[in-house]
Amino acid sequence: MSALTVREVDGLAELGLACADEIIRICAARQGQGEVPCIALTGGRAGAAVLSSLGERAAASDVDWARVRFIWGDERWLPAGDAERNDLMADTSLFASATVDPALVHRVASSDAGLSVDEAAAQYAATIAEITHVDVSLCGVGEDGHVASLFPGRDDLLVDAVGTPDAIAVRDSPKPPAERVSLSLPALRRAERVWLLACGAGKAEAIADLRARREPLVPAALVSGRTETVLWADAAALG
Numbered sequence: 001m002s003a004l005t006v007r008e009v010d011g012l013a014e015l016g017l018a019c020a021d022e023i024i025r026i027c028a029a030r031q032g033q034g035e036v037p038c039i040a041l042t043g044g045r046a047g048a049a050v051l052s053s054l055g056e057r058a059a060a061s062d063v064d065w066a067r068v069r070f071i072w073g074d075e076r077w078l079p080a081g082d083a084e085r086n087d088l089m090a091d092t093s094l095f096a097s098a099t100v101d102p103a104l105v106h107r108v109a110s111s112d113a114g115l116s117v118d119e120a121a122a123q124y125a126a127t128i129a130e131i132t133h134v135d136v137s138l139c140g141v142g143e144d145g146h147v148a149s150l151f152p153g154r155d156d157l158l159v160d161a162v163g164t165p166d167a168i169a170v171r172d173s174p175k176p177p178a179e180r181v182s183l184s185l186p187a188l189r190r191a192e193r194v195w196l197l198a199c200g201a202g203k204a205e206a207i208a209d210l211r212a213r214r215e216p217l218v219p220a221a222l223v224s225g226r227t228e229t230v231l232w233a234d235a236a237a238l239g
């Protein structure tokens with residue numbers, strides 16, 4: 001667990017560029033040590049900004065993208081290729097401009113794959129349990145302070161107990177779609193670095209609650225990285 005630090009950025013575009021540059025630096029350094037870096041992607045506007053910048057910078061970077069592992073903090077329970085799936089934004093940005101190894105891209109099953117959402121979550125939990133090191137977990141912060149698909153006031157989702165699986169099925173999500181698969185708190189907390197991403201005035205209340213650690217803690221306040229927890233936010237979100 002690490003203390004929260006703040007990195008102020010000048011809006012979504014700069015957030016995307018700054019995070020992309022850092023991710024590239026971290027991946028190149030890890031590959032220099034002979035390791036396969038692992039990045040946990042996030043959906044939402046901030047996640048899209050990071051992926052778009054990574055896509056622009058991928059070709060000119062020192063990173064061998066075929067030796068980077070990708071997982072998702074959460075996925076919306078929708079058919080493959082649906083415009084609202086979080087993995088689609090990676091497909092149309094970074095994965096379209098860099099050669100990645102499909103064996104290292106760990107997607108949540110799609111709703112048309114013949115599994116129930118519970119089976120998909122169990123399958124993803126088994127996949128995540130095999131991954132011993134996550135370098136960076138990107139966590140877009142929602143207006144209500146949610147991260148991944150862990151929503152405030154949902155005691156059924158905000159669990160970190162012995163036996164909590166690494167991924168869980170989410171039902172009755174307050175944000176559509178209603179069904180999702182999310183990494184659980186213990187899985188998010190295992191990352192080396194947790195980066196909380198928030199831009200815009202709509203996030204100001206949640207960010208104020210997070211920074212003041214107001215009770216009940218918003219889900220974003222419940223996650224931190226082993227060595228680094230950074231809130232990347234613009235002035236509007238910082239209030």
Ligand SMILES: O=C1O[C@H](COP(=O)(O)O)[C@@H](O)[C@H](O)[C@H]1O
Pocket residue numbers: 042043044045046047073074075076086139140141142143147148149175
């Ligand atoms: O539904 C989701 O929302 C959050 C935050 O999205 P944003 O558009 O407010 O940045 C996102 O991080 C999460 O992955 C996604 O499924």
